[in-house]
Amino acid sequence: MASWPTSPNLIGKPTRRIDGPLKSQGRAKYAYDIVRPGMLYGSVLRSPHPHARVVAIDLAEAQRAPGVRAAIPVVDLSNPEPLTHKVLFQGQEVAAVAADTEEQAIDAVRMIAIQYEVLPHLATVEQGLRPEAPRVFPDGNVREANVLEEGTVDAALASAAHVVEGFYSTQVVTHTSLETHGLVCEWDGDNVTAFCSTQAVHSMRDGLARGLEIPQANIRVICEYMGGGFGSKLGTDNTDIICAKLAKQAGRPVKLMLDRKEEHLATGNRPSAYARVKAGLDAGGKIAVWDCETWGTGGAGSGAGFPLPYNVYEIPNRRRRHKDVYINAGPQRAMRAPGHPQGCFITETVIDELADRARLDPLELRLRNLPAAAPDLMWIAYFPMGAEKIGWSRRHPFGDPTPGPIKRGLGCAANRWGGGGSRRTQGQCEIFPDGGVIMRIGTQDIGTGTRTLVKIVTAETFGLPLDAVTAEIGDTRYPFAPGSGGSVTVGSVTPTVRVTCENALAALAEKVAPALGVEPANVTASNGRVHAKDDPSKGMSWKDACKQLGTASITVDGQWEQGLSSVGTSGVQFADVEVDIETGVTRVRKIVCVQDCGLIMDRLTAESQCYGGITMGIGFAMFEHRLLDRVTGQMVNPNMEFYGLPGLSDMPEIDVTLIDQPERGVVGLGEPPTISTAAAIANAVSNAIGARIRHLPVTPDNVLTALEQQRAGGTL
Amino acid sequence: MAPNDDFSVSRRDFFKSAGVGGLATGLLSQVELRAQTGVREVGPGAVQIQLTLNGQRHTLSVEPRVTLLDAVRTRLNMTGVKRVCDRGTCGACTMMLDGRTVYACSILAIEAQGKAIRTVESLGTEAAPHPVQEAFCEHDALMCGFCTPGFVMATTALLERTPTPTPDEARHALDGNICRCGTYKKVLEAALATKGVRRG
Numbered sequence: 001m002a003s004w005p006t007s008p009n010l011i012g013k014p015t016r017r018i019d020g021p022l023k024s025q026g027r028a029k030y031a032y033d034i035v036r037p038g039m040l041y042g043s044v045l046r047s048p049h050p051h052a053r054v055v056a057i058d059l060a061e062a063q064r065a066p067g068v069r070a071a072i073p074v075v076d077l078s079n080p081e082p083l084t085h086k087v088l089f090q091g092q093e094v095a096a097v098a099a100d101t102e103e104q105a106i107d108a109v110r111m112i113a114i115q116y117e118v119l120p121h122l123a124t125v126e127q128g129l130r131p132e133a134p135r136v137f138p139d140g141n142v143r144e145a146n147v148l149e150e151g152t153v154d155a156a157l158a159s160a161a162h163v164v165e166g167f168y169s170t171q172v173v174t175h176t177s178l179e180t181h182g183l184v185c186e187w188d189g190d191n192v193t194a195f196c197s198t199q200a201v202h203s204m205r206d207g208l209a210r211g212l213e214i215p216q217a218n219i220r221v222i223c224e225y226m227g228g229g230f231g232s233k234l235g236t237d238n239t240d241i242i243c244a245k246l247a248k249q250a251g252r253p254v255k256l257m258l259d260r261k262e263e264h265l266a267t268g269n270r271p272s273a274y275a276r277v278k279a280g281l282d283a284g285g286k287i288a289v290w291d292c293e294t295w296g297t298g299g300a301g302s303g304a305g306f307p308l309p310y311n312v313y314e315i316p317n318r319r320r321r322h323k324d325v326y327i328n329a330g331p332q333r334a335m336r337a338p339g340h341p342q343g344c345f346i347t348e349t350v351i352d353e354l355a356d357r358a359r360l361d362p363l364e365l366r367l368r369n370l371p372a373a374a375p376d377l378m379w380i381a382y383f384p385m386g387a388e389k390i391g392w393s394r395r396h397p398f399g400d401p402t403p404g405p406i407k408r409g410l411g412c413a414a415n416r417w418g419g420g421g422s423r424r425t426q427g428q429c430e431i432f433p434d435g436g437v438i439m440r441i442g443t444q445d446i447g448t449g450t451r452t453l454v455k456i457v458t459a460e461t462f463g464l465p466l467d468a469v470t471a472e473i474g475d476t477r478y479p480f481a482p483g484s485g486g487s488v489t490v491g492s493v494t495p496t497v498r499v500t501c502e503n504a505l506a507a508l509a510e511k512v513a514p515a516l517g518v519e520p521a522n523v524t525a526s527n528g529r530v531h532a533k534d535d536p537s538k539g540m541s542w543k544d545a546c547k548q549l550g551t552a553s554i555t556v557d558g559q560w561e562q563g564l565s566s567v568g569t570s571g572v573q574f575a576d577v578e579v580d581i582e583t584g585v586t587r588v589r590k591i592v593c594v595q596d597c598g599l600i601m602d603r604l605t606a607e608s609q610c611y612g613g614i615t616m617g618i619g620f621a622m623f624e625h626r627l628l629d630r631v632t633g634q635m636v637n638p639n640m641e642f643y644g645l646p647g648l649s650d651m652p653e654i655d656v657t658l659i660d661q662p663e664r665g666v667v668g669l670g671e672p673p674t675i676s677t678a679a680a681i682a683n684a685v686s687n688a689i690g691a692r693i694r695h696l697p698v699t700p701d702n703v704l705t706a707l708e709q710q711r712a713g714g715t716l
Numbered sequence: 717m718a719p720n721d722d723f724s725v726s727r728r729d730f731f732k733s734a735g736v737g738g739l740a741t742g743l744l745s746q747v748e749l750r751a752q753t754g755v756r757e758v759g760p761g762a763v764q765i766q767l768t769l770n771g772q773r774h775t776l777s778v779e780p781r782v783t784l785l786d787a788v789r790t791r792l793n794m795t796g797v798k799r800v801c802d803r804g805t806c807g808a809c810t811m812m813l814d815g816r817t818v819y820a821c822s823i824l825a826i827e828a829q830g831k832a833i834r835t836v837e838s839l840g841t842e843a844a845p846h847p848v849q850e851a852f853c854e855h856d857a858l859m860c861g862f863c864t865p866g867f868v869m870a871t872t873a874l875l876e877r878t879p880t881p882t883p884d885e886a887r888h889a890l891d892g893n894i895c896r897c898g899t900y901k902k903v904l905e906a907a908l909a910t911k912g913v914r915r916g
Binding site for chain 2: 021611
């Protein structure tokens, strides 16, 4: 049974990212940077219409254009099923070309002649919900879920001491990975190698096999470095298949990288969330009841699920009716903690409203309604820690009484996430006679530091310095590891590496034990030596030990084991903001984050996950919004200047406290820190201005509207 | 075409020629127009240009519409700087032109002739990284790394001008670069902690 070392040399220390030099020197090769001999550039013609039927595709002129080597239709008009001839969102793929240069490919795409029959579209959830709306989706525009009910909601509402009622919403945001989706495909006979920007090399391979109808064994997917995915790069896209088909037709490698507009339109987004909530507090300050009607859109034919009430506080009576509303917009994809930031924002806002209504400190209300502490439910301990750090004791009640236009406020929110590890994960370790070590595992580093963690655990297990071992990842030729989504990478990969390296050490011990004159079971490795466990003086250097292998290296497999990782994290965040109530402009002054994540592998990269999650949370809270024109259905900000990502000058002071729980083993950290940032900020803004923020993002016009409504009669 | 020809078009020349063109349509031939404005027309086909990149002269053939970024990335295969927004917002393509940071996606390659162009590849080597690169690694000022070369260039340009910037100066200088992973806090730390950048 594998276990983690009790006094590690590397695990839990701040270790520099091993690919830092390559990345900072511009030498790391991303899919975008791959160049293959004779490589062509692909470009895709996309529907300008949010809803249309493709009637005819004429590639002839494009095929004759300078430099063009391949041209294919994507919408297959020979398909007898007429539904497949439809495009359901602006930016859906219709046809594609490959040419010698990128400029030629873009020119040729313009020469493709498409006849569309433009159909009525739905650009907003309001349009989709109207009974007289055109039926745009074959099974209807709205998918209604079963009513979920626990307890006795109506009775609890009738007997509640305080009831608040409100309408809340969060906007659609896009992943906006800096490296757009894309790949380079190169065929060799029936085999294809794909250099992809992906979060999952193995599922990319399987998706390519399905899409191209070729054996999985004929496909190799490589992803050495990738420029961000945040959930949008977990599957195989139409454009991946298109790229392979273009390369096949041209008989040359093809690079197909999306441009920024395509990325916004067609590679996923976080669905919107809307909720009408009625919640009640009993006379003892316990949240007694939660009744809500919710809806949202995940675009064309995609759901908009989010947890509500967010499952942190104990609420005995709850009821929910949910509808997914389909509109003609790019379909949603998992985005960093899918559903959680939306559910957290709405829930934590209602909690603050209940506290204000009952004239209770919102922190006190939270503490009264949290579950008892457990290793994965530690909010009751973390809230007071965060409160101390943000200076909660100086918090004023609803509305900053200070004269002047600049108002300050504090807010807080909790988060939770699962994580865990996949038991299907496998690894392979090779020890060479000259002492070299290669650890191979088919995971990928999406910017979280996975490659560094593989190296840390390998070196730790063999008692070697970090640079004495090599980590090989990002290739389907290496043993299976799951996609990097759901914060499962660290919980899948590091236990597997540990088990594999322990197996390899046991195999080495078999060879070395005779020379040491001890039983193999009594052999271990530490401080660059292989030695007897009970007598460290009986040993030899790592290099000498490996010489015992003779001429053949040993290659040992390993499989994920239970007991080295856990499921479940908890954390809290606090925000300190200032708002100019004349202009509506909000500045976040400080975010405090208290977050656990089990056994920390690399303190430096773990902290970075928190900073990163908070930064993305600030974008969601304050700036980002996929805006569709309600008349044309076109995205009006499919770029980076009007989409609105936070920059360095938008960054507040960020105070991160990581809680070590080494006894729990590793737990993923990619998602939890981004969940509660927006909720904490919005609560802080409400606390500052004395008017309730119920809609994200907290733009100046949202702030001024909230103030206006407050003056016009009050929202409390 | 002589390789040393300068095709650069200033904004002033552009407005001058555009204005004349607008007024004189049908009155003056293209040839007469060119003679009067002094603006020479090139393209739309490929033209030969010379770029001085990291101290080395490169002769290449590009259409006038090709950006400096694309020329460097796809013609010279120097892929250190990245293409992200492709319209002058994110800074991932930051290069230095005669010592000033520019968005290489928003400059035509033909306009960059005769200027000293520096890319991230000019900073340090594998064995001896530039102090800014060293600081980025030490402070974990990079995650996926796609914005990193641009940030490294912007930071280097700042420190070559202002070796000990205040936090506000650094924030201002680096505000033209976007990171999605959320490295800003660490980037600022790295920029403020870097020592030993020489005036460029």
